[in-house]
Amino acid sequence: MIKHTPVLLKEAVELLNCKKGGVYIDCTVGAGGHAERILELSSPDGVIIGIDQDEEILKIAEERLKRFGERTRLVHGNFSDIKDVMKNENVDGILFDLGVSSYQLEDKERGFSFMSDAPLDMRMDKKTKITAADIINRSSERELSEIIFKYGEERFAKRIASFIVRERERKPIATTLQLSDIIMKAIPARFHAQKIHLATRTFQALRIAVNRELEILEKSLLDAVDILKPEGRMCVISFHSLEDRIVKRTFQRLEKGCICPPKIPVCQCGIKPSIKIITKKPVAPAEMEIKANPRARSAKLRAAEKLLTV
Numbered sequence: 001m002i003k004h005t006p007v008l009l010k011e012a013v014e015l016l017n018c019k020k021g022g023v024y025i026d027c028t029v030g031a032g033g034h035a036e037r038i039l040e041l042s043s044p045d046g047v048i049i050g051i052d053q054d055e056e057i058l059k060i061a062e063e064r065l066k067r068f069g070e071r072t073r074l075v076h077g078n079f080s081d082i083k084d085v086m087k088n089e090n091v092d093g094i095l096f097d098l099g100v101s102s103y104q105l106e107d108k109e110r111g112f113s114f115m116s117d118a119p120l121d122m123r124m125d126k127k128t129k130i131t132a133a134d135i136i137n138r139s140s141e142r143e144l145s146e147i148i149f150k151y152g153e154e155r156f157a158k159r160i161a162s163f164i165v166r167e168r169e170r171k172p173i174a175t176t177l178q179l180s181d182i183i184m185k186a187i188p189a190r191f192h193a194q195k196i197h198l199a200t201r202t203f204q205a206l207r208i209a210v211n212r213e214l215e216i217l218e219k220s221l222l223d224a225v226d227i228l229k230p231e232g233r234m235c236v237i238s239f240h241s242l243e244d245r246i247v248k249r250t251f252q253r254l255e256k257g258c259i260c261p262p263k264i265p266v267c268q269c270g271i272k273p274s275i276k277i278i279t280k281k282p283v284a285p286a287e288m289e290i291k292a293n294p295r296a297r298s299a300k301l302r303a304a305e306k307l308l309t310v
């Protein structure tokens with residue numbers, strides 16, 4: 001049985017400041033690893049609302065968290081709708097543990113991984129329409145190159161896009177191994193000796209594009225701050241630099257408040273600081289955690305507290 005080990009668990013729950021009777025939202029509840037710990041620390045009456053856009057993974061969370069009974073509410077949805085899910089603005093802590101879970105990566109039918117053959121799907125929410133195969137087979141060469149470069153930071157994006165377009169003229173690209181094979185051919189042989197698999201960056205790019213992962217992040221963070229109680233805490237765990245950059249900049253902007261140009265002597269915009277950043281530098285996993293769970297190696301945790309005076 002596959003297992004998802006929660007990343008930066010101790011650090012995240014400590015920074016969330018979990019206390020009894022608290023109300024928490026886990027925006028990416030996944031298999032419920034972080035949620036379980038939050039419920040333990042907030043017992044006997046703390047409550048968690050666990051959101052996930054993957055209906056299948058919610059079944060695993062449900063099983064894991066059933067011993068907490070009414071203290072858990074699981075919601076199938078996207079965290080970009082957090083304000084609709086949580087109508088009252090009284091939350092003590094909010095957690096985002098971004099990206100995919102090991103269950104999704106290792107589910108051979110979901111198409112997230114280049115390690116086994118599967119249809120090129122990559123949708124976390126099966127109710128959404130666009131799959132990775134749609135993007136690969138229908139986007140122009142330029143669009144493909146932009147997606148692979150922007151979301152995968154892949155230096156061979158142009159070559160990969162051109163190889164994809166050439167290949168799909170012969171027959172549609174339908175499976176993960178077909179795509180991974182094309183990527184290997186597109187990357188010049190002298191660059192093949194890399195620490196990570198050659199398809200890693202392109203697969204990351206496609207997954208981000210299919211699930212619109214970066215487009216929704218900033219707005220979701222802003223909405224999350226709105227529904228936090230004063231002195232409520234928010235923790236975000238990200239797994240690649242593109243995500244982390246958005247979290248870092250959004251936190252910095254909220255901490256600064258005023259957006260007037262520096263030349264203006266008196267603030268005209270009236271925007272006040274709304275949070276205090278608690279982690280001046282992102283928290284990274286300790287060596288021991290990375291050894292035990294290599295998936296944690298790129299994780300970064302940032303935390304902020306909502307100000308009393310907002």
Ligand SMILES: C[S@@+](CC[C@H](N)C(=O)[O-])C[C@H]1O[C@@H](n2cnc3c(N)ncnc32)[C@H](O)[C@@H]1O
Pocket residue numbers: 004005006007027028029030031032033034035051052053054057077078079080097098099100101102124216
């Ligand atoms: C890294 S896993 C979370 C693991 C979880 N913390 C645990 O301990 O089991 C990320 C989860 O977030 C979900 N997810 C990613 N983006 C989402 C979004 N925009 N809205 C809701 N769920 C999302 C994924 O489906 C996945 O289950």
